Amino acid sequence: MGLQLDICDPAMGGENMRVVELPARLSSQQKAAVIVRLLLSQNVSPALDRLTPEMQADLARALASLGPISRVTLAEVVREFTARLDGLALTTPNTLADAIALLEPHISPTARDGLRAEAEAGDPTDPWTRLAAMETDRLRPLLMSESAEVAAILLSKLGVAKAAALLAGLPEARAQVIAHAVSLTATVTPAMVERIGAHLVEQLDSVSESAFRASPVDRIGAILNSVNGALREALLGGLEARDKGFAIEVRRAIFTFQHIPKRVEPADVPRILRRVDPDVVTRAIAAGIEQAPLSVEFLLENMSKRLAEQIRDDAGSLPTLRPDEGEAAMAEVVTAIRALEEEGEIRLIPPED
Template identity: 45%
Template sequence: MPQTTPLSRRRKAAIVVRFLLSQGHKLPLGGLPQDLQIALTHELAGMRAIDRATLDAVIAEFVDEVDHLGLAFPSGIDHALDILDGSISEAAAARVRHEAGLDTRRDPWERITDLDPAALLPVLDSESVEVAAVVLSKLKVSKAAELLGMLPGERARRITYAVSRTGAVGPATVRRIGEALLAQLDAERASAFAEGPVDRVGAILNFAPATTREEVLSGLDETDGVFAEKVRRAIFTFANIPARIDARDVPRILRDIDQTALARAIAASVEADSATAEFLLGHMSQRMADALREAAAETPPMTPAEADAAKVEVVRVIRALEAAGEVFLLAEDG
């Protein structure tokens, strides 16, 4: 029997949903507000049958409305954040979630486990071994193994052992740890400085006179030995060249260094840093090495400041090539 009573929009919606489901379509109805999902369920339960003409009319009206729809916007803050993921900063997104009371709905580990190992390394390096063990336990095995390989051996062993004691840690504690770490990581990414304090201090000391550098590092040893050790690892000076430059890159580096400046650096290394001078001389042509040795021998005596400046010029060229991606510094053992 043809439908004679006008249909409400809610009943039309129920007809469209029933039709699409009967055609095998999966509808994301879980994204609707809960009261609408309940109302739709009751509407479907209260219907029996409609004729073909009514069905065709409802579907035609639905298709016409869809055709006139220009753009649909998300319903709710959480859906809006999903759309904007990657387009706004994590710090801004975290603040929106907090203000909207969404923090408790999201698992912080979803974001933490997606981070690159380099971003997680400071956490494993600075937090307690118990916290580091929880982080390691939440990661994929391949990423956890990569992170362990980036840590000093003793630290890696202590964290690995602590993993054996994580079985007693409850879900609520794991979640609180994740929330605290995520807040810390978001704050670090929102820093006004592009580099961390270790890299900034290391970069400054790279070009400081050797005496100044040693005085600063000695002072750091007294106030914060852990920070001092990290800075030492970040520093790259003339003396580090043999350990951190691939011998195959020496010819490329020498092309960008003024020969007079290089001769002065070699002359400045007769006593201190002689290993670096021999490393450079040993990986160039014999003719060029002989010429540099002769030029170095003829270089007038230099003051300590002039000797430092000559070595710093070589370091400056290497750093510029590294920034351009033309040479890569090797990781120093220990």
């Protein structure tokens, strides 16, 4: 409650007194707790999970110490809070991981990787802080190798968006098992959760970091994408003779002009063609009429009729292309598709088994 003062009312000749209530004196933590309580009373989530465990504990203790809050005190706390918001011109990331996410498109891979390692180190006493800062690609193997119960606890301790991304990237059967395992975690103790977090960090720390970001399959697949078809088939034949399983995976990773109808969504064709020089598109169509007719028809059918007729006419009027010229033009179209996929502008259809 707030303080109360007895004040004489001059209008009544000083004979009557009226009570004036003053706001209670609260610490900064208590004021924060008042705002949180107000937000919760209006069913507004204050995103407390973004605070450190220590800050969350301090907030809970401050909330427990408040007692009843008078209208005057609440009004004063809200007034002070809104005044600070009005004076706020810019917000900055609260954690190094948030800063990396903001800067990632604008910094070099070397700087990004070094900062990620620093962010993952985080608070060495809290394994979950490190796990929360890690990329989904690094965490996903844990969901496959650990028990369903441990995987369920990992998902439960991560943010909703990251947990959803991890679950969506799993095979359907495994995702269903882990989703069900979440229902079995109600009786897990905090001490057990901490031990599990420490175990998961230990597992990841024991895996030496590769010098290459892409897998061997993706690396050789990208190389073979850029060579001519005859050489590509010769190299794949040699791979099959040495390691048939590896060769099969490489074939799945390869994406060429011939794969376009099976791997590209029709609605993405206009976006792809805008990325490629029109003269290159014309040469690719001219070369593809003989080498990949299904791809040519797919591309022409999924652009405007007028543009398709123009490209078909231009391709038909070109002099006969040398094989290397046709290969180069089709490779540029493939390169544009790969670039758009890496930028997240399009999504390729997964290759058939």
